[in-house]
Amino acid sequence: MSDFPTFRTFGAQTVLLDWPAQIDLEIHKKVLTFSRLIRLSFAEDILDVVPTYHSVAIYLKKTTALNHFLQKLEITVLNFSEEDVNHPKIISVPVCYEEPFALDLAEVAKTIGLTIPKLIELHTTPLYKVYFLGFLPGFPYLGGLDKALHVQRRKEPRPMIERGSVGIGGGQTGIYPKDSPGGWNIIGKTPLQWFDVTKDQPTEINPGDFIKFEPITKTEFDLLCIEMESGTFQWRKEEYHD
């Protein structure tokens, strides 16, 4: 596999860096390494740098000349010697898998032939990789869902799913960062306020981090809601080591 990405334009003021189109941990590591490199090297030229699974979009300021930027970018990228600059964290995410939050838990368990406790165990065991944020503000694209939990999306999407709801659909699991329509099977809810626009850093979750779901009771859920509202809540994070 090639270490270096291909470059191409995506409109007048955007450059795409692409690796082979796969969901792959090694490719994704390069995506994040190069995203960081570009952010640090070209702060004056760029508006946004958006990493995804295998591709990075570099959105340039109107005042940045595309041709000139491509030349600078090529030199920087080709002279880059890879070092591991990502320092991922494991972020603990409490989830209540009880009523009234677990709208589809019983039905999903039946469909995939598992008991409810076994389903919860399989959902809370993995470390889920945060590949990137997209779809909705703060929505994490997570990798690592157990194959036994792969299940079709709901035939009829719900018009409104509450903020914090945790769902599974296809090969994915995720958290709704705000109230929105959605077609995932809802199996629980986190009391964490996932995306707080009043803060300069609206989310604690960064691409490359890991999420670990921790089952909690309804009583614990209510207590954590109070902690979130009063601002006393402390996010639980630890360093991740390969």
Add this chain to the structure above:
Amino acid sequence: MIRFLASGLYTSLQDLGRFGYRNLGVPVSGAMDLRSATRANLLVGNEPQLAVMELTASGPVLEFEIPAVIAVCGASFTPELNGNEITMNRPIEIPAGGVLSFGRPSKGLRAYLAVQGGFISEKILGSSSFYNGITSRSHFAKGDVIRFNGDTQGFLSLPSSELEGAVHFETSEIVAFRGPEFNELPNSIQLLLNGEAFTVAPNSNRMACFLNHSEAISAKEIVTAPVQPGTVQLTPSGKIIVLMRDAQTTGGYARILQLTDSALNILAQKRTGMSVYFKIIDPLSDIRV
């Protein structure tokens, strides 16, 4: 202070957009037709980055409690002050107690109202642009009030030829670059995209403009990757979706074209049933639109 006696179909505040947070999944937002929005600001002597009021399809009824200088640019909404028609595309003095209302636009879909001194509005993540879930509201409702900075600075007069903007509203040409997945399309679809007519479908909004067509065309889904305002997506079921200012930041449909900024402004003024065609250009050529 300005009071909404009626809200209009979808009236919001928009500026040039919210930048620096797309990596967190936050859409850019901003005025759908940045050209007209910027003109409205310039006419009353404002900096172009100040928020303006975006009107869509049917305008609000606004009561001014204090005097103001305003300008309305974009779709021809036939604005009226206390029941008398006023001119668009020039600074207008509104007296205290003045009531501003709007007809249905005879040309275009969206208009922009700038007030001299600028609206006073919460700035969230660096922008005043309304977006559901980021700002506290997504559009204005009847009874809402909005304040503005009343300081007068004397206004600017743009040459009238620049203001008429006949081409902006009448052209059906949407200039675009090839998108990342364009070259993977079969030749027949590539040819069709360069010049064939498409029709603006109902349900188009600030997130996306849907285009109808009679040909059976489609493209495979892709591994989710970056998208931006102006990205044209083609779905496996054959839908053509042009992402607009409130578009999400990543997507899983083939990105077949990317509109120029100017083309995005033009498309923002097209109404349901109107016909458009794409003209494909090369990004590294000298064409800067």
